[in-house]
Amino acid sequence: MPNPSAPRQQGSQQTPEVRKHNFEEVAHTFTEAEAKAEAERCLHCNNARCQANCPVGVQIPAFIAQVKDGNIGAAVAKIMETSLLPAICGRVCPQEKHCEGNCVLKEKFGSVNIGMLERYTADTARQKGLLKAPQTAAKTGKKVVCIGSGPSSIAAAAELARAGHDVTVLEALHAFGGVLRYGIPSFRLPRKVIDHEIETVKAMGVKFIPDVLVGATQTVEELLKEYDAVYVGSGAGLPTMTGIKGENAVGVYSANEFLTRVNLMQAYKFPQTDTPIKIGKHVIVLGAGNSAMDAARCAMRLGPDTVTVAYRRSAVEMPARAAEVEHAQEEGVKFEFLVTPKEVLTDENGRVTGLQFVRNELGEPDAKGRRRPVEIKGSDFVMQADTVIVAIGQRPNPIIAKTTPALKTTERGVLEMDADGKTSIPGVYAGGDIIRGGATVLLAMKDGIEAAKRICAYLEGK
């Protein structure tokens, strides 16, 4: 019998005091006992709301039933019928907005810890050699290329390979995974987890090629001569800066630069690796999204005296996952709300010495319903800083749109899609942040899976 009223299993974590000095994963994978106890809580609802609210349609009650019975191989196979990156999803999906946010137990007893169960299933199956690459259909002889190797492209590539197509993934950087690799830190998503999931996709016959920047190395037009269809999953790699005076001062990083140095280039291991990073005594992170939390927590691990997240609205408007904010606070990151940066202050050598802010109060709600910050006259103040990280958002990298004149984009640089999810060029599909302008790993994967279906239909008619 299910046992919904049993306490929700949280699993164990590195303590904040320990983890703020290392880049090892914060949360530990469930033990077998924890997993079984948590699986027992699931009611296996017939019209499961969790599953209906999963962007990639994971068969949640069914896989949890297998976990309960200890059939880890069957559990992981069940997940992988719809999602090929279970170890990644289990870790970085904002479950509170999707499956767990819709669990019937949520109000009364607390949702089933679906994220941790998915992670346990994937990790355990991998460790025991039970995680098998899915069967692929008979070869169709059609060639498809996916641009970028982030979550959207990987998901599309895996589904296309499953359908029997010959798939190639092109990555601009030297390592695969896109934002999973350069953006998300190893203490949230260990590098070997990314490697493993990509190995699974490779085992399905997908070819991964590094060092190809589409738009520079090859154009979309050239790719269309070589391939039957193109999937653009190149993400939102262009950092937004504030534009305030002094932003080019020495010591000001974009979140992309800071995170790329730490995560992709492993600068925290310098001089064992060759890419350096510099951290001051006082770090200010501008913005309060997931990139801001990642940057603040990476900064904390590099050993400054203080790390402060400065945000122009209040705590409730923060776009970051609740768990990331909580983890950041536990690790000693401070928060300064309702402040807008006005100027980067520098010394005679052009180095950052501080930030001048003005205080805000909340005014009328904006189009998204979030209350707009309104500056309070005469409330200027200075916060000392020698490192500033600007984490106020990303936009699509314009290179593909710029080099493919037939591809239509909106003002914000995102690709225009018609009602059928097609771009303005036949045979060219797109998804993830290049059409969303900055969303989540799971929505990017969802786009990839859906686009793969459309590409299959397009290729059948070709």
Add this chain to the structure above:
Amino acid sequence: MQENTILERVALNSAVVKFVIYKPLIAASARAGQFVILRAWEGGERVPVTLVDWDKENGTITVIIQAIGKSTSLFNSLQKGDKFLNVAGPLGTPVEIKNYGTVAVVGGGVGIAEVYPIARALREAGNRVIAVLGARTKELLILEPEMNALCDETVCATDDGSFGMKGMVTDALNDLHEKGEKIQAGFIIGPIPMMKFTARLMDKLGIEPYASLNPIMLDGTGMCGCCRVTVEGKVRFACVEGPMFPARTIDFDELIRRTSEYKPQEAALFEKYKEEKDHVCKCGLH
């Protein structure tokens, strides 16, 4: 043939090496003024290096590298038949090639190699091309015969007078001006102070100056903004919008500050590399 393989390696002087690398996709699409990102090992930096030449038919690209730190020393230790771990490109916006009339291409040190493909493209576009080449001393003045053969006129300046005139490229430019040479545009590549003073002089002499900037880069694809420079009061990403910019309004002092950010760490890394390389272990275990 495997991609990234070194087909030819020629030491041009004690610190500068020319590599011909097999990389057909880049050879097919490269244009003057673009660069590639190189990496030599798993923990290595992504280092931007200007494309000096490319051969579409044979699928090769040519780069010329001066060893100034660990990464560039590692590159230059590679031999014929070895492979670079990563070669990505061609990156950056090509230089706008058109018939300006008479142009000066100004190269300082290893910048001579970098300005070579621009000189060639400008020559092909019908310009009268004057090369102004500078180096500390004769041994460091690379590609002088090639430039001489390519350009309509070539003048050299060395700090010690061991080759060409004694002085700097700015002195050579002044000389040309005094001789009545009317130059419409100038393309400058070299150390930042040299570019700054050359651009300033060209502006004074009525020559439209362009300079190829070398800020620190990370991805080289427009993703990180590490390479941001200020031109005409606006922030620009050198990796995608440059590296060549109209030079009259470049904030060279900011560029100097931003490129100095990691100097102490780079120096320490280079020392560590040299020690490990020269260390001959006596323990007999490896």
